[in-house]
Amino acid sequence: MHLQSPLLKKFGIQSGHGARAALMFSYIFLIIASLLIVKPVRTSLFLSTCGAEQLPYVFMLVAIVSAAVAILYTKLSSRIPLGKLVVGSLFLSIVVFAVIWILLTINHESGWFVYFFYIWVAIFGVISASQFWLLANYVYNAREAKRIFGLLGAGAIAGGIFGGYFTNIAVPLFGTENMLLLCILFLIIASTILRWIWRHHAKRNYQEAIAQSRKKRQGVLTTKPLLLILRSKQLTYLSGLIGVGVLVASLVEFQFNTVASETFPDADRLTAFFGFWYSTISVAALIVQLFITGRLLSRFGVTPTLYFLPAGVLIGSAAVLFIPGLFSSTLVRVLEGGFKQSINKSGTELLALPIPSAIKNRTKIITDMLVPNMAEGLGGILLLLVTVVIGLKVQSISIIIFFILILWAVLIHLVKREYINSFRQAIEKRSVDIEELTLNVNNASVRQIIERVLQSENPRQVLYVLQLLEDSPNTSVSPYLEKLVHHSSSEVRAQVLRIARDIDDLDFTEEAEALISDSTESIRVAAIDYLCHRSSDPVQVLKQYSLSNDIGLQVAANKAAAILYRESIQVRKAMNPEEMRSESLQHQESLELTPTQKERLRASDAEIIGIAHAEELYPALHHHLDDSSALVLRAAVKAAGQTRALEFVPGLMVHLDTKLVRSYARSALAEYGDEIIEVLADKINDTRQPLPIRYGAVKVLSLIASQRAARELFQNIHTDNLELRFIIVRAFNKIKDKTPELKLDSKQIVQLLHQEIQHHYRLLAVLRQHRDQQGDEPGSQLEAAQRLLERAIEERLAINLERIFRILALRYSQDDIYAAYLGIISRNAVLQANAVEFLDNILSVELKQIIIPLVEAKPDTESLSPHSKPQTTDRGNGSDYLQELLTSSDNWLNACVLYYIAEKGETSWESVVRDSVSRDISIVSETAQYAVNRLKSV
């Protein structure tokens, strides 16, 4: 199936996706062009107003303000949806640039204003570009991203080239300040494109990704990012390389700016000069990237290529030192900028390849923000020191650069040692994240390792590397595929087909046809999918197999159809899912099928609707949600969750109380994320709902694990239903595990702890009173009843203690509190004492006062506060505590008390017992009826 034109295919764009790619390209082009227009303006304005001697101060300020903005931005991004945040930031930039333009036109050039302009452009540069790439992650799925990000990167470079050269030409015509108007115009067009892209291509994916990320957060690392870096030599050296690169860049920038401002005193000429050279640097980077990077990486591997940037800086800095002037300082700036954006960037990204993505994501804030900011700030301090304190000339800064270059070379040498080892281990442990990385098979060192793994007979390792290779937009994968298509494992062969379907010069039709008869469904699906891609009429191919008499083949064909329907616009246009389904059903009716086969087909039908997301088929999915088979129900519930269509929510809620399906229903509902939080909260609050549904709703909120979900849960935490409270607290523990940054009202936590501790003391008092009752002879029914009640109360105390510690874990480290809890409940006195001591050290004074007496020894009920004593009616026989147990909302304790009263023959309780007969809890009413009969006989 040739779905795309060769030109589009060359750029990794599928048919029908051209408009989206064009818009994304235009958006990043306009953003970077705007940046390259304002950057020369702000630099020339700063230099002509404040002079080059103030550059170190502004470097330091940029570092400090960027760090503050990064913190603020991180907080905002967790509260505001991405779309609103990006549009809002762009709008704010437009307003700020408009204000700056007005102030410039009225010749307002005070020091603070020039500083503000400089810093704002730096922040705009960082935020707008990173927002674009973040947005792109939601516009494209992982596979598309790997194919198209190269094109978008080219858009950014093209924008950079255009912006700078345009400034160079336009400044003499319009003047420096009016360049801002052009920048504003570009940003307005960009914001219009942005809104369209968000609405049509990103919003839904963003919501889905948020729902997915909640699941992925399970088991996420909780170690602090800085510790993670320090524990990994490779990450430490990598951070060092990034920091040294930024430090040198700030010194080079200073030399370049200073010499340029001395050469061009006129602001317009200076702006034009910067515009021209910023673009020229982009052109240099593009040339290096297109013609040199790949070859160097292929020939020398990663680490040697890292020497190019410091070597370039070394040559340039030597020129600045020995032949000072505009030529030398421009040369070093071009070499630094050209290599940094191309060969060095690719090399650094490859160095990070073996690091597991969970660690990379967690340390990103340090490597991408903190390290560069600190390095830039350090650059400012260093410049102040050498220019103001020591009084060195601009060209002498090269000497400082030479020293830093030595450190740079040492770091490259150190990182080289770590890289290959880490990569080998990562492949063996399969810890490289397939979703996020593209393997550069042109890299010599990586290629060697891959070839060795692919020759192995271990299908798991081969499959893993194949998955890594899958999205490599490079035909050099073909030789590997040609060998592996005959691999002994059919799973490997299927994976080969999946990759080969988009490679024109490979034809595995014969192999695909052979795999059609494989017994594994996923392999059959891959084979049919391959044949569809190779056919000019994929719908016909699908029909051919979906109308087969082989049930397995039918199911595989329908699944392949659903995948194609979802992935390909062309197939969506050519296929009527309702018609195809009805043909398939008619065909199935004509076959003599066993009940098991029919059940399997119904389940697969539900799965297909979930995969295809075809709204026309939703009525059928509703039907499957009422199926009597657990197999079909599970598939239907899962599919409903995949669609995330709100019409399925009521049906899924019902299944929170369906045996064998409820865990699937919880996961499916969690897929909806924050969208259904209010519905879930209503279920929890609704006391008419069956308890399993209320409990299930709590568990769904814990799976969603957002701040909103936590807020809704917290509103229900004071419930009188102790089991519900326990489930809510446990849900909170899970949320905190997944979202360590979760914020909870600590006052309410303390209040809740007071409530629980009071309950604990009351139970203890009850237990003490019960034990004081005269024991009956061993083996009698009364003694058994007495022991049962005692044990039930002890169990409640244990649950209460667990609840107390779980609540404590909401305020303190979960690991610490869990360790203390295990110590407290152990029978080992030393462990208990250690746990008490540990708690004494970590708890606040306020909490210590209430927790330590509880865990230190068995509290003395005599010393309990009046509130803690059982609130009962004295019947004068010492059994008045039974009243409290009987009137509590704990059904199991109610039943145990009733049984105890029955065996004890306490006739004074007869009327109370009789009232319990009508309770709608079967264990209570049954035991009450038993007690009534027993008391009658007494």
Place this chain on the structure above:
Amino acid sequence: MLTTIEKVITLQEIDIFQHLSTEDLAHIAAIADEVEYPEGVAIFKQGGIADSMYMILTGKVLLHQDEREVMVAGEMEAFGTWALFDDEPRVVTATTVEHSHLLCIDEEDFLDLLSDNVRITQGVMKSLVTRVRKLAAIRAPGSDAVGR
């Protein structure tokens, strides 16, 4: 006819349920049926399908392989417990020595309950692990590692 709570008191004695709370035992009690067998009746036979376990409320049951006596189970003792966990055929025949009143737990009901209640599953697994550890300790006397 026993009430649920009376069944709970009985079930407390079963080794495999020792780690369950009394409330969880009430769930087991709900699926435990009372059955009565006259003297000399085979409750199940060696090599037969193992699909339920039994607890003697009153009476005595002889467990034997052909003519060889394995043991005689008395009141508050359970037999056929492993039937709840595997599909292997019965290794003994169970014959009542006298008129016996038993509690019977069906394997399917039990597995259904386990799939629905994680606390019960945890408790039962804990008991199984305890058994395995005891067996391992018997096989390797003096080995510290086994008992841990």
